[in-house]
Amino acid sequence: MELTHAGEQTPGRRTDEAVLAAIQQGDDAALAELYDRYGRLAFALAYRVLQERAVAEDVVQEAFLAVWRRSGSYHADRGRPQAWLMTIVHNAAIDRRRGRFKRELTDVQLDDVAYNLEADGDDPFAAVAGEIEAEQVRAAVGQLPVEQREAIGLAYFGGLTHQEIAARTGVPLGTVKSRMRLGLRKLRDTLGERGRGAGGPTERSGGDAGFAS
């Protein structure tokens, strides 16, 4: 029995591509669905970069409106819709961060319920698949040499430019750039062969092998 990827024909949840196609047609319920799927993750990313809830919300709003307006420019070789959205969010968060002249390290009062990223609560299959992927990414990052992991982390989540990373780590600029590039390439190699980097539960080391560095 040959299985086709017939997501649109399957009762239940439609593919992200189908949601984007509906957005292109002006269906704002589809935009709402995209937010329901990825709004929390988008916010988490923006918040991680900006450390302020109100600004992070602005960025998320900006990003979803950009998707709304530019859904026509999306096509499959831009990558998966989720990746496209996250790229938009990240760009906007970094832009916003760079526009700030004064770094305010405000400690946000966490009076909300702790954020436990269980996206796709209504689709356990997607949630499980998502968890598997997330764990694979964690494992792959954990396998990076620490200097590559650091460079990527400072840039992507810390929002620093490569000059700022060079200054902070005391490493030449060319080396910083090279570490970023090599780190991404290594991640691609690891994640490109699933099961190699992630392994199974019996092969995995516990604890925070991921990021403690």
Next chain:
Amino acid sequence: MAMTWSTRGADPAAQRGRQDGSVTDTTNDASANNDSGRPPGDATGGEQPSPHDAVGAYLLDALPEAERASFERHLATCPDCRREVAELAPVAALLPRLLELEPESDAIPAPSPDLRSRILTAARADRAPARPADQPPAGVPAGAGERTAPGPRRADPPGAGEVPPVAPVPVLNRAVGWRRQWLAAAVLAVAAVGAIVWALVLQGRLSDVKSENARQAQQIAELRSRADAFGWTLAPTSNGPAAAKGQVLYSLHSQIALLYVTGLQPLPAGKVYQVWYLKGSQPMPGGTFEVNAQGQGLLAITTDVATYNALALTAEPHGGSKAPTSAVLMSAQLNGAAG
């Protein structure tokens, strides 16, 4: 799994930047001071670095504005860089997934409940979403929270669409990737969707999961009620516990199968249950899992279950075996799809 890429504690002076890309007041690296507007050079001075080197920084948004624009101009002329961008952009876009594994001590607050409606209100007010590719919307006033150049500038580097398609890779292109991994038969054990439970399972400690049982049971109930889940039933063999039951639920959409069993005995330390896929005479090894004190186990399968004739479970030493070393405890016939 604490993630320590924290933005706290970063030196404020080192982070001050301007939209035009010049950086001032960095602590000790004179070469990073771009007041003159010259293209940035290597800290060692001397030779110009290769423009290709910046691809990683570009994809991580670590290039200041002027350099980013300069790199995009370079991209327009460099097919090698375009190819590398096409290959690595999906990797960078996977990094946010790490946030899904944040332990609760690093909790990110929830966005305001009204963010969703704010977005939809703004979208409805802007009633023209579908545009020919890459044309900015005309006559749209910049509103609250908007910037002058919204959109995926970096996701649309010039000429990226002309790169010959790169073969999609597993994980990075899930729709094709999961199917590709069938022969590798990489199988992961999943207890429930929660990150903490997941962490315990990955350490092989599903039996430690106690407080999650109610949610786990609910997840399993949801899985079984999914309209798009095909299913096969596992039954115990004469060697397995008479009360054991199992199901394999397969989602066409997610291309992922979940094996759910109840009534299996918890195994002594050093042993696990292992799944086998049968087509012809040679069973293919699948993943391993443990059951909790209630005898429940849950396994996520990315092997294309439906291409095999049967599925079997045995008890094996920790880490699994290449061939079964003990009697089959449960089995399912897979031919003929939904069962």
